[in-house]
Amino acid sequence: MSDTELCVHHEGRDWYPFQVFYSDADGRQFSFNIYAISREHAACVVDDIRNTASLGNQVVKIIE
Numbered sequence: 001m002s003d004t005e006l007c008v009h010h011e012g013r014d015w016y017p018f019q020v021f022y023s024d025a026d027g028r029q030f031s032f033n034i035y036a037i038s039r040e041h042a043a044c045v046v047d048d049i050r051n052t053a054s055l056g057n058q059v060v061k062i063i064e
Contacts, residue, residue: 008035018042020049 008015015035023029034049036042 013037020046 006017015037017033018036018039019031020034021029021031034042034045036045
């Protein structure tokens with residue numbers, strides 16, 4: 001098995017994946033990934049998500 005490069009080069013910068021964790025009112029843990037150029041930038045992205053998130057439609061199919 002080969003190593004998969006996690007960094008994405010976009011718009012002249014390297015973007016790295018960061019995990020975002022959250023829990024619901026029942027204490028269940030969930031997570032998703034975001035891409036950011038640094039940990040500080042990732043913290044700003046999480047703050048933006050916290051302030052601007054909205055619910056979209058249910059995903060019924062993923063096309064690869």
